[in-house]
Amino acid sequence: xxxxxxxxxxxxxxxIGVSAPLLGAYLARVFGGGAAPGDxxxxxxxxxxxxxxxxxxxxxxxxxxxxxxxxxFSGISVAAVYLLMRLQGSLPFNPSHAVSAxxxxxxxxxxxxxxxxxxxxxxxxxxxxxxxxxxGLAVQNFLSAAVGIAxxxxxxxxxxxxxxxxxxxxxxxxxxxxxxxLLPIAIVLAIVLASQGAIQNxxxxxxxxxxxxxxxxxxxxxxxxxxxxxxxxTNGGGFYNANSAHPFENPTALTNLxxxxxxxxxxxxxxFAFGRLVGNRRQGWAIFAAMFFLWIGSVGVATHYEVAGNxxxxxxxxxxxNMEGKEVxxxxxxxxxxxxxxxxxxxxxxxxxxxxxxPLGGGALLANMMLxxxxxxxxxxxxxxxxxxxxxxxxxxxxxxxxxxxxxxKKVQALEMKLIVLYLLAVPLVILGLAGASVVLPGPRSALxxxxxxxxxxxxxxxxxxxxxxxxxxxxxxxxxxxxxTTLAIAMLAGRFLLMxxxxxxxxxxxxxxxxxxxxxxxPTATPLFAGLLVAVVVVVVLLTYAPVxxxxxxxxxxxx
Amino acid sequence: MRRQLVPALVVFxxxxxxxxxxxxxxVTGVARIAFPxxxxxxxxxxxxxxxxxxxxxxxxxxxxxxxxxxxxxGTGYDGAxxxxxxxxxxxxxxLADVRTRIAAYRRLNGLAASTPVPVDAVTASGxxxxxxISPANARLQAPRVARARxxxxxQVLALxxxxxxxxxxxxxxxxxxxxxxxxxxxxxx
Numbered sequence: 001x002x003x004x005x006x007x008x009x010x011x012x013x014x015x016i017g018v019s020a021p022l023l024g025a026y027l028a029r030v031f032g033g034g035a036a037p038g039d040x041x042x043x044x045x046x047x048x049x050x051x052x053x054x055x056x057x058x059x060x061x062x063x064x065x066x067x068x069x070x071x072x073f074s075g076i077s078v079a080a081v082y083l084l085m086r087l088q089g090s091l092p093f094n095p096s097h098a099v100s101a102x103x104x105x106x107x108x109x110x111x112x113x114x115x116x117x118x119x120x121x122x123x124x125x126x127x128x129x130x131x132x133x134x135x136g137l138a139v140q141n142f143l144s145a146a147v148g149i150a151x152x153x154x155x156x157x158x159x160x161x162x163x164x165x166x167x168x169x170x171x172x173x174x175x176x177x178x179x180x181x182l183l184p185i186a187i188v189l190a191i192v193l194a195s196q197g198a199i200q201n202x203x204x205x206x207x208x209x210x211x212x213x214x215x216x217x218x219x220x221x222x223x224x225x226x227x228x229x230x231x232x233x234t235n236g237g238g239f240y241n242a243n244s245a246h247p248f249e250n251p252t253a254l255t256n257l258x259x260x261x262x263x264x265x266x267x268x269x270x271x272f273a274f275g276r277l278v279g280n281r282r283q284g285w286a287i288f289a290a291m292f293f294l295w296i297g298s299v300g301v302a303t304h305y306e307v308a309g310n311x312x313x314x315x316x317x318x319x320x321x322n323m324e325g326k327e328v329x330x331x332x333x334x335x336x337x338x339x340x341x342x343x344x345x346x347x348x349x350x351x352x353x354x355x356x357x358x359p360l361g362g363g364a365l366l367a368n369m370m371l372x373x374x375x376x377x378x379x380x381x382x383x384x385x386x387x388x389x390x391x392x393x394x395x396x397x398x399x400x401x402x403x404x405x406x407x408x409x410k411k412v413q414a415l416e417m418k419l420i421v422l423y424l425l426a427v428p429l430v431i432l433g434l435a436g437a438s439v440v441l442p443g444p445r446s447a448l449x450x451x452x453x454x455x456x457x458x459x460x461x462x463x464x465x466x467x468x469x470x471x472x473x474x475x476x477x478x479x480x481x482x483x484x485x486t487t488l489a490i491a492m493l494a495g496r497f498l499l500m501x502x503x504x505x506x507x508x509x510x511x512x513x514x515x516x517x518x519x520x521x522x523x524p525t526a527t528p529l530f531a532g533l534l535v536a537v538v539v540v541v542v543l544l545t546y547a548p549v550x551x552x553x554x555x556x557x558x559x560x561x
Numbered sequence: 562m563r564r565q566l567v568p569a570l571v572v573f574x575x576x577x578x579x580x581x582x583x584x585x586x587x588v589t590g591v592a593r594i595a596f597p598x599x600x601x602x603x604x605x606x607x608x609x610x611x612x613x614x615x616x617x618x619x620x621x622x623x624x625x626x627x628x629x630x631x632x633x634x635g636t637g638y639d640g641a642x643x644x645x646x647x648x649x650x651x652x653x654x655x656l657a658d659v660r661t662r663i664a665a666y667r668r669l670n671g672l673a674a675s676t677p678v679p680v681d682a683v684t685a686s687g688x689x690x691x692x693x694i695s696p697a698n699a700r701l702q703a704p705r706v707a708r709a710r711x712x713x714x715x716q717v718l719a720l721x722x723x724x725x726x727x728x729x730x731x732x733x734x735x736x737x738x739x740x741x742x743x744x745x746x747x748x749x750x
Binding site: 003004007008011048049052053054055065068069072073076077080123125126134135136138139142143171174175178182183186187190191194195196197198199200201202205206207208209210211212213214216217218219220222224225226229240241242245246247248251252253254256257309310312313314316317318319320321322323324325326327328329330331334335350351352353355356357358359362449450452453454457458474475476557560561 | 565566567568569570571572573575576577579580581582584585587588589591592593595596599600601602603604610611612613614616617619620621622626630634638639640641642643644645646647648649650651652655656659660663675676677678679680681682683684685686687688689690691692693694695728729730731732733734735737741744745748
């Protein structure tokens with residue numbers, strides 16, 4: 001590692017350290033219920049939407065109605081993307097002549113973008129029309145991110161309200177997030193990316209006559225606008241097959257850093273917004289610290305192994321870092337930084353081929369997702385996931401000293417713990433069940449490109465990525481089959497909506513409670529000790545669940561290199 | 562639940578229009594005016610003909626040209642099929658490929674069998690469209706290019722230096738040499 005490589009990480013941390021608290025303060029105003037900056041600009045646009053849709057801006061919803069609104073809205077979104085994919089071949093604005101997708105692929109893609117996963121079983125160059133990219137996929141990049149943030153804010157309301165039946169209004173949360181947070185930042189970011197060479201045009205392929213006398217098809221598309229929200233909304237669906245490794249999506253090392261910053265920004269900011277909304281900023285710092293610690297630890301592991309390189313390749317005479325699947329302009333350090341950040345958030349954009357990472361470098365990426373996307377996680381899903389772990393942590397701490405646990409003055413009782421245990425068990429059951437079946441069944445197993453322990457990692461990675469709504473892949477797996485299109489879609493739906501319903505139920509249960517005053521026996525949750533305990537709980541829960549498969553996959557491969 | 566259906570539909574259509582049509586078209590308009598070349602793909606023309614994009618790599622034949630990295634995009638640098646090999650670090654296929662490429666690289670450049678080869682020269686990139694090679698890779702190819710063209714090595718090395726970019730802002734990413742621009746510079750009289 002050169003000093004420049006260290007500076008790259010340092011500057012990213014500095015950018016996050018400055019921007020996340022600022023955006024967090026802004027988010028707290030946006031969702032705090034009072035006047036917010038920019039009311040005069042955004043207000044009219046929002047009221048136009050409310051009036052057209054017949055939404056009472058001040059109407060409140062119980063958790064059941066909130067969840068119902070969310071599910072109906074997401075159902076419409078799935079249907080719309082499905083239809084666009086099925087019909088794109090016959091619809092206008094298709095200069096690259098993408099053909100219509102079959103039912104399984106269209107369903108997988110629709111679910112993938114609506115659940116904020118953005119797993120891609122199609123190649124963007126030829127598998128999605130410009131119409132689908134703009135009016136289908138880009139729209140979901142905004143809306144799925146906004147839905148995640150809405151649920152996180154609803155949970156925070158559950159923690160702050162007393163004896164309340166309601167947890168906010170889904171429509172208002174959705175509209176305000178999109179109009180006041182996502183759209184303004186995306187516009188600025190898109191233009192910055194375009195200034196560096198990310199393309200933005202309406203045409204299809206341009207034929208180039210290469211120096212060697214061949215013809216090369218150079219693609220077109222609305223890449224900068226898609227790229228901006230793809231990172232900002234922790235979506236990760238590439239305009240092209242190579243995703244952020246593609247020079248048109250991520251042309252320079254500067255855009256690479258900006259994209260990493262953009263995908264970390266909102267998840268980290270929400271920790272600070274949380275602290276302000278609960279009226280104790282130190283609570284936000286504790287959550288942020290736990291998220292940050294897990295992220296930076298993983299950066300260390302992956303960077304170390306990618307820079308050290310592949311010993312087998314070095315043994316036969318090629319000197320340098322692990323460059324299989326990596327771009328020269330980024331190199332191993334910037335690729336590892338991107339890869340860790342994209343798997344620690346639920347983004348799943350890739351600027352390098354994760355499948356070709358070293359065993360422990362790639363294993364770190366897999367483990368990041370197994371944490372349940374809380375470090376800092378997806379837009380919204382990261383905060384609500386970490387708050388679930390925080391409540392589990394006070395529960396465990398309460399068991400140790402024999403007191404009724406409480407978090408932010410809310411007693412944690414049987415109902416809450418049932419919901420939390422369901423939350424923590426659902427995703428591992430889906431991952432291990434479906435991945436296990438796919439490894440055993442001969443048909444699905446033949447989809448693997450790599451074999452042995454790496455093949456097992458490839459399979460487990462696919463379901464871990466889907467069920468945690470990440471979307472990155474060990475992309476050697478040939479997953480565009482009916483089996484994988486269907487099972488991966490089931491994993492994505494469970495990892496998204498089952499968990500959201502549980503979180504909203506938890507929000508409803510917490511909102512109904514009275515707040516108990518802090519006493520000498522209250523376990524303080526705004527301290528470094530709590531942040532440390534929280535990290536330990538996250539890691540232990542994950543290890544207890546996934547240690548065997550991690551041992552048989554990445555660790556075994558590492559030992560055999 | 563039916564009471565939620567109308568707001569759901571209207572909000573969905575509202576945002577499809579706002580962020581699915583207005584937003585990308587507005588960015589397209591701004592980019593077209595502000596970055597006329599970059600927004601169209603940084604196309605490189607020679608004698609009025611598009612020969613490629615400065616951001617997209619291509620295959621170059623023969624010893625007279627600097628060679629790009631191996632590519633997993635289609636049959637190599639296919640602009641319509643970007644992608645990586647996705648071969649794992651312990652894959653026998655990867656190791657066989659790298660072994661073959663190392664031998665071919667040494668043969669082409671007249672290097673001794675013990676010469677270490679820069680890793681980027683024998684591995685495929687993530688996009689399959691990497692437009693760059695490492696400076697070390699370019700320097701190893703330079704003597705062969707100079708011999709094949711019958712020009713002094715110093716002249717070729719000077720062109721390599723001219724077409725090498727440092728790290729972004731001096732500390733981001735890694736230095737690289739743009740192969741298309743370098744080869745075009747070699748061809749230009």
